[in-house]
Amino acid sequence: MPVKDVNELVQTVFSGLSPLVIEDVTDEGERIVVRARTPTEAAGCPVCGAPSGRMHGYHWRTVADVPVDDRRVVVRVRVRRLVCPTRGCRHTFREQVPGVLERYQRRTARLTRQVKAVVKELAGRAGARLLAVLAVGLSRHTTLRTLLRIPLPTGRTPRVIGVDDFALCRRHRYATVVIDAETHERIDVLPDRTAVTLEAWLREHPGIEVVCRDGSATYAEAIRRALPDAVQVGDRWHLWKNLCEAALSEVKAHSACWATVLDAPIYDGPRAQTTLERWHQVHDLLDQGAGLLECARRLQLALNTVKRYARADQPERMLRVPKYRASLVDPYREHLRKRRAEDPAVPVKHLFEEIKTLGFTGCLNLLHKYINQGRADADRSHISPRRLARMLLTRPDNLKVEQHELLAKLTAACPEMTQLAAGISDFAPLLTPHPDNADALTRWIAQVRAADLPHLHAFTRGLDRDIDAVIAGLTLPYSNGPTEGVNTKTKRIARQMHGRAGFTLLRHRILLG
Known part of the structure; x- marks a missing residue:
């Protein structure tokens, strides 16, 4: 629709000031000055609410408005001071213009809304820099004060909540969100992750029926004391992580079994000899009746290290397959094997020149290392324990045909590997919540304990310690995933502020998110 006159253009550009009567617009170069006044209608007294049109005097207010054409806009408004007609009430009052001019503010309401939208996402310095580009000059301190003045949402007490901790300073200070x-709305952020703090918060918010959490014993105790009738739901992601x-x-413990299928070398250097000697020392002390702590004290080893040696019933189970990464030499392995079979004394430098003509881009030192490790003589490139475990834990539909074949060979290397593969495949369907999963979990635990899988036995003992929450996590549709998502966004917020902001500001931004 075309603009017919200047007045209509002014009303269009400054439509946010429509409650005011615009009298003049002046271009001063770097800024635009708008002069306006309030309308002549009666205004209500802020104390008694009685309308009054009796004027006592005038007052000029200067406020900033949203920029126009990348230039600041300053609005000078003549505001009336009126006389209250009610006897005994305040003598005079200054009229306000709701939606345009707020009490004690130096910015219009619509500019304040824009500033709040920016500082809500960027906070201090970053918010001030962006506002400067938008021709709104505010200091970082003002932006933070504006952010902290944004009211936090106050909703009802939810029926189902999720709790999780996040680091304020890693390994030193933590907080709880x-x-x-159900709605993924942020409810509160607590200044630490102690049971006392969470218990006090839960007592102040009655009506909570279900609490989703991870395997934290601290949170479990706080919930049990504050809400003895609430259902605690363990997080399925953490269950799968612990199983992984x-x-x-277990895969590392049986390296000596499945490595023979690949003809992969086992460590046989000084480190392997030390490992075997240490296994015999630990088991000799255990045979003499010494406990794990006593073994750790006598051998000057960590308790977890002694436990790892004690779990292995054979010394060979402590040996590992070397952790070789993919190499630039791998595509030329067959050529190297053929040449070394024809001439065992062929110099490495000659082999380097030959594969270089075939497209090899590495250096001579890399080829020396490759041959000295025995990788050129192996029938196939070995896989690391981590890669084998990843194939075991991957959904079968996502594996290629050759991976299925290789996995079948490796899991058939020993009965324990076969039982491990079966245990993983039986546990994975339990992660889909279903009422029958409670009985299925009981059967799965009994099946695993009947096998010689000590690391899975430790996993099942962890399940027993929190069995009610685990069963609830496998049978109910609730999850702690949304809380983990909030923690991920919290890390982004903390990185934006470079760890220099206090807890009050961080809590405010989390709850506004």
């Missing part, structure tokens, strides 16, 4: 597990760690330990 509480969210509504146990499976990796």
Whole structure:
């Protein structure tokens, strides 16, 4: 629709000031000055609410408005001071213009909304820099004060909550975030992760029926004391993570079994000899009746190290497959094997020149290292324990045909590997919540304990210590995933502020998110 006159243009550009009567617009180069006044209608007294049109005097207010054409806009408004007609009330009052001019503010309401939207995402210095580009000059201190003046949402007490901790200063200070597990709304942020703090908060918010959490014993105790009738739901992601760690330990413990299928070398240097000697020392002390702590004291080893040696019933289980990474020489392995079979004394430098003509881009030192490690003589490139564990823990539909074939060979290397693969495949369907998973979990624990898998036995003992929460996590549709998502966003907020902001500001930004 075309603009017909200057007045209509002014009303269009400054439509946010429509409650005011615009009298003049002046271009002063770096800024635009708008002169306006309030309308002549009666205004209500802020104390008694009685309308009054009796004027006592005038007052000029200068406020900033949203920029126009990358230039600041300053609005000078003539505001009336009126006389209250109610006897005994205040003598005079200054009229306000709701939606345009707020009490004691130096910015219009619409500019304040824009500033709040920026500082809500960027906070101090970053918010001030962006506002400067937008022709709104504010210091970082003003932006932070504006951010802290944004009211926090106050909602009802949810029926299902999720709690989790996050680091304020890693390994030193932690805090706790509480969210509504159904709507994913942030509820509160507590200054630490102690049981006393969480218990006090739960007592102040009655009506919570379900609490989603990870395997923290501290949170479990606080919930039990404050809400004895609430259902605690263990996090399925942490259950799977713990199973993955146990499976990796089992795969490492049976390296001597599945490595023979690949003809992969086992460590046989000084480190391997030390490992075998240490295994015999630990088991000799255990046979003499010494406990694990006594073995650790006599051998000057960590208790967890002694436990690892004690779990291995054979010394060979402590030996590992070398952790070789993919090499630039791998594509030329067959050529190297053929040449070394034809001429065992062929110099490495000659082999280097030959594969270089075939496209090898590495250096001579890399080829020396490759041959000295025996990788050129192996029938196939070996896989690391971590890669084998990853194949065991990957959904079968996502594996390639050759990976299925290789996995079948490796898991058939010994009965323990076969039992490990079966245990993982039986546990994975339990992560889909279903009422029948409680009985299925009981059967799975009995099946695993019947096998010679000590690391999975430790995993099942962890399940027993929190069995009610584990069963609830496998049977109920609730999850602590949304809380983990809030923690991920919290890390982004903390990085934006470079760790220099206090807890009050961080809590404010989390709850506004």
